[in-house]
Amino acid sequence: MNYSTIKKTAVAASLVAALGFAEHAQAQTPTVFGGRSQYRTWSIGVQGGITSPNVLVGGQNGFGQKVGYFQNKVGEYYGLTIRKQFSHLFGLELEGNRGRIKTYNHDVSGPAVENSYGARSAETSVNWAGSLNGVFQLGTIDFLRRENAVNFYAKVGLGVMAHNPVQFANNDFTGAEVYNNKGNWGDEVFGDRENVGDRDHRLTAFVPVGVGVKFKLSEVVALNLGYTMNFTDDNLLYGPVRFDGKQKFSNVYGGLEFTLGSRDKENLTFANPVATLYDELKDPSLRNEVEALKQRVSTLEGTVDQLSKDSDGDGVSDKFDKCPNTPAGTPVDGSGCPIKFPEQVAQNNATQGEYYAPIQFEFDSSVLKTESYATLDKLAKEIRDNNSSVNLDGYASAEGTEAYNMNLSNDRANAVKQYLVNAGVSASSVTATGYGEENPIASNATEEGRVQNRRVEIKVK
Structure with a gap:
């Protein structure tokens, strides 16, 4: 070749x-x-x-x-x-x-x-x-x-x-x-x-x-x-x-x-890619957009910091914590309130007599259920026979405002008190107190938990 x-x-x-x-x-x-x-x-x-x-x-x-x-x-x-x-x-x-x-x-x-x-x-x-x-x-x-x-x-x-x-x-x-x-x-x-x-x-x-x-x-x-x-x-x-x-x-x-x-x-x-890139970097409108984006990011970071702040360290941010200042190590629910397990309730309600389960209520109601009558009749007899006294602590789930739920919990505690008085218990032997949304025994994030929180706890002395 x-x-x-x-x-x-x-x-x-x-x-x-x-x-x-x-x-x-x-x-x-x-x-x-x-x-x-x-x-x-x-x-x-x-x-x-x-x-x-x-x-x-x-x-x-x-x-x-x-x-x-x-x-x-x-x-x-x-x-x-x-x-x-x-x-x-x-x-x-x-x-x-x-x-x-x-x-x-x-x-x-x-x-x-x-x-x-x-x-x-x-x-x-x-x-x-x-x-x-x-x-x-x-x-x-x-x-x-x-x-x-x-x-x-x-x-x-x-x-x-x-x-x-x-x-x-x-x-x-x-x-x-x-x-x-x-x-x-x-x-x-x-x-x-x-x-x-x-x-x-x-x-x-x-x-x-x-x-x-x-x-x-x-x-x-x-x-x-x-x-x-x-x-x-x-x-x-x-x-x-x-x-x-x-x-x-x-x-x-x-x-x-x-x-x-x-x-x-x-x-x-x-077409000159290098010159185009230079123009874009020097474009005032692009620079303004970048500055606006930086400001939005800064605002978003502040919001995230605020939402993630947890002063008592219970894992629930302050914005959603309904029970602030919970002691360190205390198990809490989704609202930041301590979880009460059945054995704890039993200890709180332990008396010389029997343990009484909480009296449950329907949503937005202070009317006693008929299935609660047998428990309350037994309680009334024990108080009369032993000349005892009892504290009734009323509670509500987290729907509605706190003020409304406070009144609702009072009405529930007084409904139980009125039943006991009608059953022959001296009114002076019964203390009824409403605590609103405090001390939930289950998470208010689910309906099953909210049902358990609509209650009156019985503490016999």
Whole structure:
């Protein structure tokens, strides 16, 4: 494999990689800085410039440029571009051009061609040249509050061109033609003209490699300046020559690029993520939102601190603690009040006689239940027989206001007292006291617990 083939293979592989990158970016990155839909991504351009048979990387063209035979002569070159931008880093461009490439020989002797007639100048007409290019954005610089910008780019592609070289016997391209194969391309023969084709132009593959810079003139128009080296797969770009090898040429161009779409959207070509991030950080409205958010967070933290404050350390915050200052280690319910277990109630109510279970009441009621009569009759008999006294402690569950529940607990204790008095117990032997929501024996967070808290406890002395 020769050097030219290796070079073409490497360039073609680069182009395939670029196309693969575009497809991968489109498949794997559905959004670009908020989504491509918020940008303008299509553009068209017109351009014109000049050509030269030389390229910056040096080397030798078919006329022996390296040894000093043929010299540069500029030719015109112009065309159109259509580009789709996939991200702020990469786009695909379809480019079409036409024009002429010229060169001439200062030396009177001139190089001899294979058929032994001399040529002192050559002009290659490019009827058309089309290529698909991958365009890589190298960087964008913004000026004047983002109203103007400069964008640097590089491109590489693969294309086909139709051309016809003509060689002349003099230096001004007006003398006798010593070589012109127009109308005979197809079966190229280097000596006689037998068995030739019938095409006016020769088709040649080429690889454009270039760099450029764009100046943003407005939201729609940009000035585009660039330089492209074109490496062809042809040793007849300038006709039959003395130095056989693949030919090349370059073109310098300038033009205007027009972005399509709504002006309300930003041009993705000139999108600068770093500058956008800087603008957002400096945006007064964003800063105000951040400060407001900080204030809301501070307020929320204060509220959380207030809700979580637990002065007596019983695990219930002060805001919901109905029994503040509970001794450390005391088991409490959901309202922060001590839990009284059945054995504790039994101890509190222990007497010489029997233990009496609390008298239960319905919700928002101080009316005795009929099932309580038997217990109260037994209690009344014990007090009369033993000349005892009794304390009746009334309680209520946590529904309603504390003042209301205090009155309700008093009514419940007095309802039990009245029953005992009616059963022959001296009123002076019975003390009835209401304690409202205090000292719940179960959680007021459930209905089952609230039922147990609607009670009158009996303490016989």
